[in-house]
Amino acid sequence: MKEKTIDYVLRATWMAVAKMYNEEAGKQGSTMATGFILLNIDPEKGTPSTSLGPQMGMEATSLSRTLKTMENKGLITREKNPEDGRSVLIKLTTFGVNMRDYSKKVVLKFDEKVQEHISVEDLQTFKKVANVISDLIANRKIYN
Template sequence: MKDKTIDYILRATWQAVARMYNEEASKYDASMATGFALLSIDKEGGTPSTALGPKMGMEATSLTRTLKSMEDKGLIIRKKNPEDGRGVLIYLTDFGKEKRELSKNTVLKFNETVKQHISDEKLKHFIEVAETINELIQEKNIFTQTEISESDSIISLK
């Protein structure tokens, strides 16, 4: 990926990962979003619906559609939060717990395959770089710099 910008590499890689997960999930009449939701819901205690969006990095409208589809398929049930009558807790059904295990195994398989092809040291550096990028974004340190010279960038635009 020589001469590619960092954001291009991140976007292209994430799109490939998402496509891979969606292809696998489609074999089970599901989607990557469904699998991610299954993994994000506490399998015993349930999860407040308001906590799921931020946990998954999803917008409320997308999450609402995903949860509706999951409810229609019998993967989850919604119950009023006993501690806050205005809130809703999302629980996995027995079927949802089965599918959660399938999602978990799929993610573990991906991680194991990557680890077989990339050294621990390279993975450690990848994680450090990703964490630094996230920190720069969260601290709003990307566009607050006054000037960036071409020599300061890791990969220059051509």
């Protein structure tokens, strides 16, 4: 393709980022999805399982499968939510907190390296463009 579409650039870039994160996570016997979930769990209070999927944009079945794996690996526990008996809180174990810290370092190093090579202005423009694309999709302004 002589000229790359916006979709191509987004997809190729995200695939490269995902591959990089999975390689780093693999060094600790983990995955990018696991690291992403760990970063979205409140390390002190835990997080209701029902709020994890929507805040991360994950499908319920994929999230359930990953949470089960995380529980089997000793990263999380599931406890009844004292504020809502119908809900379950996902809490980090000590191992989960350590892996969350590792995931956080990986993400921050990525940010740091990107910021070394891209100006603040260009990053602001990138974020603005990404937000416009997200809004167009969320508000169904592309395909009615």
